[in-house]
Amino acid sequence: GAVVSQHPSRVICKSGTSVxxxxxxxxxxxxxxxxxxxxxxxxLMLMATSNEGSKxxxxxxxxxxxxxxxxxxxxxxxxxxxxxxxxxxxxYICSAAVGGSSTDTQYFGPGTRLTVL
Amino acid sequence: AQSVTQLGSxxxxxxxxxxxxxxxxxxxxxxxxFWYVQYPNQGLQLLLKYTSAATLVKGINxxxxxxxxxxxxxxxxxxxxxxxxxxxxxxxVSVARAGTALIFGKGTTxxxxx
Numbered sequence: 001g002a003v004v005s006q007h008p009s010r011v012i013c014k015s016g017t018s019v020x021x022x023x024x025x026x027x028x029x030x031x032x033x034x035x036x037x038x039x040x041x042x043x044l045m046l047m048a049t050s051n052e053g054s055k056x057x058x059x060x061x062x063x064x065x066x067x068x069x070x071x072x073x074x075x076x077x078x079x080x081x082x083x084x085x086x087x088x089x090x091x092y093i094c095s096a097a098v099g100g101s102s103t104d105t106q107y108f109g110p111g112t113r114l115t116v117l
Numbered sequence: 118a119q120s121v122t123q124l125g126s127x128x129x130x131x132x133x134x135x136x137x138x139x140x141x142x143x144x145x146x147x148x149x150x151f152w153y154v155q156y157p158n159q160g161l162q163l164l165l166k167y168t169s170a171a172t173l174v175k176g177i178n179x180x181x182x183x184x185x186x187x188x189x190x191x192x193x194x195x196x197x198x199x200x201x202x203x204x205x206x207x208x209x210v211s212v213a214r215a216g217t218a219l220i221f222g223k224g225t226t227x228x229x230x231x
Contacts, residue, residue: 004160034218041126043207043221044161093160095219106219108153108161 002028006109021079021112023094029074030096038091084116119144119210123222136195138225140208148210150191155205203229
């Protein structure tokens with residue numbers, strides 16, 4: 001089946017530094033990739049939607065200058081948390097869809113646990 | 118706007134008992150509905166999805182869900198729980214528009230006791 005990987009699986013950084021998280025579709029080409037954030041005991045909240053070669057579409061309330069998303073190829077999307085602060089600590093999850101239809105199954109990565117000290 | 122409500126943040130059953138996880142949705146347009154499972158330290162895995170075909174949808178691992186428009190529900194069931202079913206379950210909704218993301222419910226933790 002379709003596999004999505006994320007790297008790193010967990011990262012600890014100091015406040016003020018930037019962290020890059022990679023999301024890769026290993027055995028398929030993803031037209032669309034999504035980035036979600038999950039707080040403890042809560043649901044996944046969509047942060048942004050990215051299509052290869054175009055700018056990401058951010059959800060209301062998500063700072064695009066803080067959460068930089070690059071979707072350089074059909075198999076790789078990156079999320080960079082710039083000038084991270086403790087409140088950015090969370091579980092970040094990406095997903096990838098093969099096609100552009102909303103009925104297409106989204107395949108989820110295992111997530112990245114970010115802790116900002 | 119679409120939304121999903123999962124009733125019961127935590128459900129406990131005995132091994133062999135019926136599993137029922139509740140999901141109600143709100144959507145102004147015909148929805149597509151999904152159930153995902155998340156095992157500890159793993160990514161979400163699709164259990165099943167409803168995309169306006171048959172209202173009774175069968176998924177993996179013996180799970181099934183029935184779309185009931187009159188009740189705006191999409192409850193997940195399994196006749197006989199197994200210890201390995203213990204996980205977090207998420208109901209999600211999407212709409213019939215290309216490139217849309219999923220709107221997730223808050224999740225239900227299923228515990229299975231022997």
